[in-house]
Amino acid sequence: MQYRQWGQTQQTLSVFSLGTMRYLADQAAALAVIKTALDFGANHIETAQAYGDSELILAQTLQTTINRQDIYITTKLLPVPNAQEFAARLDRSLQRLGVDYIDNVAIHGINTPEHLAWALEFCLPVLETAQAVGKIGAIGFSTHGSLALICQAIESRKFAFVNLHYNYFFQRHAPAIQLAQAFNMGVFIISPADKGGLLYQPSPQLRELCHPIHPLHLTYRFLLSQPGITTLSFGPAGPDEVPFPLEVADQTHPLTDAEKAAFWRIEDHLQATLGLERCHQCQACLPCPEEIAIPEILRLRNLTVGLGMEEYGTYRYQMLEKAGHWFPGRQGARCTDCGDCLPRCPSQLNIPALLRETHSQLRGPGRRRLWEGN
Ligand code: SF4
Ligand code: SF4
Numbered sequence: 001m002q003y004r005q006w007g008q009t010q011q012t013l014s015v016f017s018l019g020t021m022r023y024l025a026d027q028a029a030a031l032a033v034i035k036t037a038l039d040f041g042a043n044h045i046e047t048a049q050a051y052g053d054s055e056l057i058l059a060q061t062l063q064t065t066i067n068r069q070d071i072y073i074t075t076k077l078l079p080v081p082n083a084q085e086f087a088a089r090l091d092r093s094l095q096r097l098g099v100d101y102i103d104n105v106a107i108h109g110i111n112t113p114e115h116l117a118w119a120l121e122f123c124l125p126v127l128e129t130a131q132a133v134g135k136i137g138a139i140g141f142s143t144h145g146s147l148a149l150i151c152q153a154i155e156s157r158k159f160a161f162v163n164l165h166y167n168y169f170f171q172r173h174a175p176a177i178q179l180a181q182a183f184n185m186g187v188f189i190i191s192p193a194d195k196g197g198l199l200y201q202p203s204p205q206l207r208e209l210c211h212p213i214h215p216l217h218l219t220y221r222f223l224l225s226q227p228g229i230t231t232l233s234f235g236p237a238g239p240d241e242v243p244f245p246l247e248v249a250d251q252t253h254p255l256t257d258a259e260k261a262a263f264w265r266i267e268d269h270l271q272a273t274l275g276l277e278r279c280h281q282c283q284a285c286l287p288c289p290e291e292i293a294i295p296e297i298l299r300l301r302n303l304t305v306g307l308g309m310e311e312y313g314t315y316r317y318q319m320l321e322k323a324g325h326w327f328p329g330r331q332g333a334r335c336t337d338c339g340d341c342l343p344r345c346p347s348q349l350n351i352p353a354l355l356r357e358t359h360s361q362l363r364g365p366g367r368r369r370l371w372e373g374n
Pocket of ligand 2: 285286
């Protein structure tokens with residue numbers, strides 16, 4: 001396991017951080033996962049007040065199995081426009097975790113400008129007070145928001161770290177990582193394996209293109225080779241799932257020729273398969289009056305058509321309109337053919353037709369086509 005400096009803090013984190021979403025309900029599995037991950041050198045566990053009993057399970061583990069001083073803990077608290085309520089949330093996390101000090105506290109989900117305003121006005125003062133009296137260490141934020149919003153939050157200079165989405169198949173937030181690095185902030189990558197492409201079980205096509213490297217390892221290496229990234233989350237469901245991802249935990253060097261060649265094979269294949277129908281993710285088509293998530297939908301199409309990642313495409317597409325600000329935008333069937341986006345697309349894509357095709361492919365089984373009537 002390699003370790004990296006967590007921005008301007010005094011913490012040196014393992015380059016893999018244990019996420020705690022997948023073994024919430026099972027104390028025995030939690031104990032085994034945490035212990036195994038620590039045996040492999042992980043020293044950072046990330047949880048959240050909103051993850052069900054995750055904090056409580058971690059507390060039990062701390063009482064029985066691991067020493068508090070062996071790990072860094074991050075928890076996350078949802079923002080709220082009320083300092084008193086936010087202070088109560090912080091107290092609740094301290095109590096549930098059974099600790100008198102939390103190494104890192106993030107405002108959970110600065111996903112909209114309103115969240116950022118709440119964070120700056122109501123939440124940060126609470127956290128800064130707690131920091132001053134030694135209840136918490138570093139203050140950061142997690143986000144599923146737009147690049148502009150993330151950069152605005154970073155530029156506030158109020159945060160020591162950021163948790164965000166970024167991976168080989170979703171590189172839009174690269175400028176935010178550069179900005180965070182310039183401000184000496186810690187950078188935590190959310191779920192690069194699962195949300196980044198269901199890479200524990202990659203599509204046969206992707207597996208073939210990456211061969212002899214496993215797609216999971218290739219995507220981790222893409223991230224580990226970037227010094228501006230501190231740590232990647234991984235979320236094993238059981239102790240048997242711990243070793244495989246960590247096979248690359250020592251490999252923080254620049255990409256090798258073999259890894260670069262695998263990425264070139266992926267790019268060549270995407271180009272050959274998608275041709276002139278490839279969306280280049282420039283975002284110029286936005287805004288859509290129907291709030292359709294055009295670039296995200298066409299990104300999922302790129303991966304589905306180009307790399308056989310239909311399971312992933314379906315998984316993410318079906319979250320649209322269900323996850324609110326955690327995954328904003330509407331599905332492709334909402335297109336009214338207004339044509340506003342068409343002249344803005346430098347690739348001259350027939351966006352309405354591609355949206356309909358993608359909706360048909362990724363909407364999931366047994367659903368009626370929305371554009372076929374009420
Ligand atoms: S044509 Fe469809 S996708 Fe394009 S802006 Fe209009 S409603 Fe949105
Ligand atoms: S403008 Fe065209 S290429 Fe750019 S994100 Fe929109 S659909 Fe894709």
